[in-house]
Amino acid sequence: MFNLSKFTSIAPKNILGIDMGTASIKVVELSKSRKGINLVNYGILEAKGHLERINDAIQTSSLDIMDAETAETLSLLLKNMKTSVKDVVLSLPAFSAFTSLLELPEMAADETSQAMRYQAKALVPMPLDQVTIDWLRIGKYKNEHGNSIQKVILIAVPTKQIQKYQSICQRAGLNLKALELETVSLARVLTGGDSTLSIIVDIGARSTAFAIASGGALIYSAQADFAGSSLTHALAKGLGINVLRAEELKKQKGLMGTGGEYEVSTLMLPYLDVIINEAKRVIEGHEKNHQEKVDRVILSGGSANLLGIEKYVSDKLKMSTIKADPFGTKISYPQAAAPVLKNVAPALSVALGLGSRVFLNDK
Ligand SMILES: Nc1ncnc2c1ncn2[C@@H]1O[C@H](COP(=O)(O)OP(=O)(O)OP(=O)(O)O)[C@@H](O)[C@H]1O
Ligand SMILES: [Mg+2]
Incomplete structure (x- = not known):
């Protein structure tokens, strides 16, 4: 069994957080100094072709990753970044995992592991010999009988998916130190130190990840197949223009078009509404099951x-x-990079969350 999230062998040296999205690979190199965590370097490689041809996507929901090509692309990006760091933490897309929040009596870690394996039999909708099970303890409370109850999130990932990533890293000459579900990384970096119960909506190119989170911990994870490319395709179709032009127009006008350009937003809104409705469903589901209000998006x-x-x-x-x-107040970056980072920051959330786990000592 590959250890999804519990690892101890990382020395406090620089680390790469690598987020392999469908449209791009994002890498951040982080270091730790006495003042905190620092962004040393970052790189983004976009595959423009993903808009036109499905096979050009860096990865697809069908787990069909071309290992050798992906490893080559990754190596190229790292070469351009001029980084010599080999230790990496890699993200698993939300669509590849099954998660469930469970409450059990407080017990030792190995007993919890056993209990989770047992629970997985009933909960995980895949054959257990084909998945890797992991769990994270996210909190505890005392119930009305005075018993300590722990809240544990169960994570199941197809083992095949994990092997693909191991193979990619091996081919690229990298040491894969840990794999982490992207919603776990998002929860850490976007809600760490803040107890507001939030829903994170990470709208990428091909898929949108939803995470209910608070205080840096993931509580619930879900995903939808509508995202940025859906908006671009709606524009291209509605205006009879090619996807590259539509992509440009989307970035330029967004939902702010007026007059003749008003159409740009009206064409995209039905797809954005699908994403928002899914967020609503996730929020309402959580509020109903756990009797607590989600306060922020x-x-x-x-x-x-x-x-x-x-x-x-x-x-x-x-x-x-x-x-x-x-970045918040936890991760600092060179002042000269500030203007560029302002725009790319939301797209770097997963990579920064991945990299920072090593330094936050939460594992
Ligand atoms: N200024 C902008 N306005 C609107 N959309 C934008 C802007 N900048 C980037 N995007 C969109 O963001 C999407 C890419 O986001 P991101 O880098 O998070 O995706 P990804 O992680 O590669 O994909 P996924 O998470 O689906 O695997 C693209 O659809 C792109 O059009
Ligand atoms: Mg993404």
Whole structure:
């Protein structure tokens, strides 16, 4: 069994957080100094072709990753970054995992492991010999009988998926130190040190990840197959233009078009509404099952840069909505990089969350 999240062998030296999205690979190199965590370097490699041809996506929901090609692309990006760091933490897309929040009596870690294996038999909708099971303890409370109850999130990932990533890293000459579900990374970096119960909506190119989280811990994870590319395709079809032009127009006008350009937003809104409705379903499900109110939406991923999206989501969900700030006060960066990072920050959330786990001593 590959240890998904519990590892101890990382020395406090520089680490790479690598987020392999469908449209791009994002890498951050982080270091730790006495003042805190620092961004040393970062790189983003976008595969423009993903908009036109499905096979050009870096990875697809069908787990069909071309290992050798991906390893080559990754090596190229690392070469361009001029980094010599080999230790990496890699993200697993939310669509590849099954998660469930469970409550059990407090017990030792090895007993919890056993209990989770038992629970997995009943809960995980895949043959157990084909999945790797992991769990994270996210909190505890005393019930009405005075017994200590722990809240544990069960994570099951197809072992095949894990082997693919191991193979990619091996081919690229990297030491894979840990794999982590992207929603776990998002929860850490976007809600760490803040107890507001939040829903993180990470709108990428092909898929949107939803994470209910608080205090840095993931509580619930889900995903939808609508994201930024859905908006681009809606524009291309509606206006009869090619996807590259539509992509440009989307980034330029967002939801702010007026007059003749008003059409740009009206064409995209039905797809954005699908994402928002899914967020609503996740929020309502959590509120019903756990009797606690979700108070805030955090928009992450490249599509969080869509002009006007915060206000639109806030009006629709009637909830305070902010754009992700994965650097926050925890991760510092060179001042000279500030103007560029302002725009790319929401897309770096997963990579920064991955890299920072090593230094936050939460494992
Ligand atoms: N300024 C912008 N306005 C609107 N959309 C944007 C902007 N900048 C980037 N995007 C969109 O963000 C998406 C890419 O986001 P991201 O880098 O988070 O995706 P990814 O992680 O590669 O994909 P996925 O998470 O689906 O695997 C693209 O659809 C792109 O069009
Ligand atoms: Mg992504």
